[in-house]
Amino acid sequence: MHSANHTLKGEYFFQNNLQLYVNRATENYDLPLHTHDFIELTFVAEGKGFHYIGQQAQQTGKGRLYYIPVGVSHVFRPSSPSPLREPLVVYNCLFKPELLDSLASIVPDPPIASYLEQIRNHQLPAFSVTDQNGSIESLFLALHREVHLPQTGAGSYLLTLFIQLLISIYRLRHDEIQFPLNKQTQFLQILNYVNQEYAQEITLKRLSRSFDWSERHLQRLFKAHTGQTFHHYLQNVRIQQSCLLLVQQLNAPVQLIAEQVGYHDPKTFNLVFKRIIGTTPGSYRQASGKKHLEGPEPGGTTLTQND
Numbered sequence: 001m002h003s004a005n006h007t008l009k010g011e012y013f014f015q016n017n018l019q020l021y022v023n024r025a026t027e028n029y030d031l032p033l034h035t036h037d038f039i040e041l042t043f044v045a046e047g048k049g050f051h052y053i054g055q056q057a058q059q060t061g062k063g064r065l066y067y068i069p070v071g072v073s074h075v076f077r078p079s080s081p082s083p084l085r086e087p088l089v090v091y092n093c094l095f096k097p098e099l100l101d102s103l104a105s106i107v108p109d110p111p112i113a114s115y116l117e118q119i120r121n122h123q124l125p126a127f128s129v130t131d132q133n134g135s136i137e138s139l140f141l142a143l144h145r146e147v148h149l150p151q152t153g154a155g156s157y158l159l160t161l162f163i164q165l166l167i168s169i170y171r172l173r174h175d176e177i178q179f180p181l182n183k184q185t186q187f188l189q190i191l192n193y194v195n196q197e198y199a200q201e202i203t204l205k206r207l208s209r210s211f212d213w214s215e216r217h218l219q220r221l222f223k224a225h226t227g228q229t230f231h232h233y234l235q236n237v238r239i240q241q242s243c244l245l246l247v248q249q250l251n252a253p254v255q256l257i258a259e260q261v262g263y264h265d266p267k268t269f270n271l272v273f274k275r276i277i278g279t280t281p282g283s284y285r286q287a288s289g290k291k292h293l294e295g296p297e298p299g300g301t302t303l304t305q306n307d
Helices: 095-104 110-120 135-148 156-176 185-196 203-210 217-227 228-249 254-262 266-277 280-293
Strands: 006-009 020-026 034-036 039-046 048-053 054-061 066-068 074-078 091-094 127-130
Touching: 020 127, 020 135, 020 280, 039 135, 048 066, 048 228, 054 066, 054 185, 054 228, 066 156, 074 228, 074 254, 091 135, 095 110, 095 185, 110 156, 127 156, 135 156, 185 203, 185 228, 203 217, 203 228, 217 228, 228 254, 228 266, 228 280, 254 266, 254 280, 266 280
Parallel strands: 006 034
Antiparallel strands: 020 091, 039 066, 039 091, 048 054, 048 074, 066 127
């Protein structure tokens, strides 16, 4: 995967020396793979799609939160180029690491203080967690309301909400690390495996043997947690990754792209691609590749100051 050559600057978003900004946006294909000079917390509020980060393409959906450090290339994409079919709606909380300097003195708990220091010193790698009880979503709603409908004491109130958000994320991540053997975490490991090894010959039978679960049980889990059968989930992961490669590798033959995502029969790849995306790989490349080369229109990035 190519590295990003587009950088978002915090000075465009931060006002009144607060170094904190929150927006709600519907993801599209206008914003290219990018980095930023601030830290980003993104919460998926609606829909399904994909998060391209570093060398990976990860499927995402409602209730997932992402921590993206300074300088890490990433971008979110909806499942379909048509925003009306299945929009991917996210909340973005952007902040400068220096903001944590003003919070250090009010955090008495050593684990939380150490956690904030790691963030401040750029020591925390990118990660994601699932909002288990709705607390993260509630905090993003409150943060967004306070940014866009400020009341008296908005700056102070925003900081209290922000520290609540960071602590809630710490608790969720700590629980996932401390209790890795629960069933949900085991299934997340399977999803991560499929998301990373999609180009290999992955079958339900092989997953069953590798993770010691019956094929029938695995199929039920895929349907319950993703809304898709295993076969359709794998197809979607492969096709979404191919969308990225078609734009990044404009001179590569479509057949080569197909092989890179696990399809050795070009005819099958074309049929599956058209069923999921609604157009052929060549037509998709022609339309999306032009946008990629030209870059976003002024004011056309997902992270804007307007709702």
